[in-house]
Amino acid sequence: MRFGRSRKRPCAGEGAFAGSWAGSGCHRDGGEMTVHSLYLFDRNGICLHYSEWNRKKQAGISKEEEFKLMYGMLFSIRSFVSKMSPLDMKEGFLSFQTSKYKLHYYETPTGLKVVMNTDLGVGNIRDVLHQIYSYIYVEYVVKNPLCNLNEPIQSELFRSKLDTFVRSLPFFSARAG
Amino acid sequence: MVPKRTAKQNASGESSELFTLTYGALVTQLCKDYENDEDVNKQLDKMGYNIGVRLIEDFLARSNVGRCHDFRETADVIAKVAFKMYLGITPSITNWSPAGDEFSLILENNPLVDFVELPDNHSSLIYSNLLCGVLRGALEMVQMAVDVKFVQDTLKGDGVTEIRMKFIRRIEDNLPAGEECPVRFIMMLF
Numbered sequence: 297m298r299f300g301r302s303r304k305r306p307c308a309g310e311g312a313f314a315g316s317w318a319g320s321g322c323h324r325d326g327g328e329m330t331v332h333s334l335y336l337f338d339r340n341g342i343c344l345h346y347s348e349w350n351r352k353k354q355a356g357i358s359k360e361e362e363f364k365l366m367y368g369m370l371f372s373i374r375s376f377v378s379k380m381s382p383l384d385m386k387e388g389f390l391s392f393q394t395s396k397y398k399l400h401y402y403e404t405p406t407g408l409k410v411v412m413n414t415d416l417g418v419g420n421i422r423d424v425l426h427q428i429y430s431y432i433y434v435e436y437v438v439k440n441p442l443c444n445l446n447e448p449i450q451s452e453l454f455r456s457k458l459d460t461f462v463r464s465l466p467f468f469s470a471r472a473g
Numbered sequence: 474m475v476p477k478r479t480a481k482q483n484a485s486g487e488s489s490e491l492f493t494l495t496y497g498a499l500v501t502q503l504c505k506d507y508e509n510d511e512d513v514n515k516q517l518d519k520m521g522y523n524i525g526v527r528l529i530e531d532f533l534a535r536s537n538v539g540r541c542h543d544f545r546e547t548a549d550v551i552a553k554v555a556f557k558m559y560l561g562i563t564p565s566i567t568n569w570s571p572a573g574d575e576f577s578l579i580l581e582n583n584p585l586v587d588f589v590e591l592p593d594n595h596s597s598l599i600y601s602n603l604l605c606g607v608l609r610g611a612l613e614m615v616q617m618a619v620d621v622k623f624v625q626d627t628l629k630g631d632g633v634t635e636i637r638m639k640f641i642r643r644i645e646d647n648l649p650a651g652e653e654c655p656v657r658f659i660m661m662l663f
């Protein structure tokens with residue numbers, strides 16, 4: 297699905313799943329936007345799932361090492377951010393960006409962490425990460441009694457639903473880089 | 474199938490009688506499989522625990538409830554949101570301990586026991602003990618260790634059903650145990 301229309305779409309508060317996440321309004325006008333990768337960590341730091349779409353450069357280390365590094369960084373940022381906060385925080389750490397990419401972070405009270413790397417044009421996608429949790433992880437992993445919860449997800453159904461969902465996002469574009 | 478006109482329908486349209494009868498069949502089977510009531514109680518708690526650790530994810534996904542700041546807020550969410558959502562009842566919260574770490578849920582009617590009468594030879598059976606396991610499992614997933622038990626039960630001749638919940642401790646975030654360099658090194662900085 298291509299995203300390149302200049303018309304500014306209205307921002308829908310509640311996006312319905314099933315390929316028509318109509319919301320948007322969370323992007324800057326102009327320029328292609330894209331999703332690079334997605335990590336799912338459990339409360340113990342195990343990477344339950346990883347997938348990538350438009351990732352042109354690899355880290356040059358094994359995936360296991362990359363997951364550990366990523367989790368270690370998230371853990372540290374989270375603890376740093378809450379220690380520095382002048383007030384009690386409800387949501388905590390949401391995202392950071394570099395000159396090349398933006399990392400979005402969403403954590404549930406049960407400690408599940410959804411991490412999505414996108415390009416810089418993408419705004420606040422908290423709703424989207426929550427939807428990945430509630431419509432995909434909970435539906436196809438938690439509610440599947442044969443899926444163990446604390447190990448990498450093997451379910452093919454989960455993978456394909458997630459892939460379809462991410463590809464249907466308004467800021468997903470396979471062409472951008 | 475139970476004919477529609479006689480079956481009570483709960484909020485999501487499923488027959489609550491089917492649910493009650495299914496739970497009854499489960500307990501009956503456990504009573505056949507285990508010799509004494511204590512073992513059945515233990516087994517119900519264990520099954521409930523396994524349900525709770527998954528149910529909490531469904532609860533968070535559907536309810537949009539965030540993290541609670543104190544045990545009182547937790548009590549409110551359990552009684553007014555969770556019980557309502559899954560059992561269609563709203564227990565009242567009473568008997569707070571002075572320290573605020575213990576309270577009771579009073580169930581005016583317990584949908585699990587609609588058609589039940591305890592026979593004499595099962596006098597120590599805690600018929601709805603599954604609920605304790607569910608609460609314990611669900612709260613453990615949100616970093617709260619709690620002790621949950623029935624202190625009154627209409628099945629045993631009490632006027633109401635009372636579940637007592639006691640906060641034990643907060644479970645701290647797990648650091649990945651025994652991780653080598655990258656993670657551990659970064660964590661040491663904090």
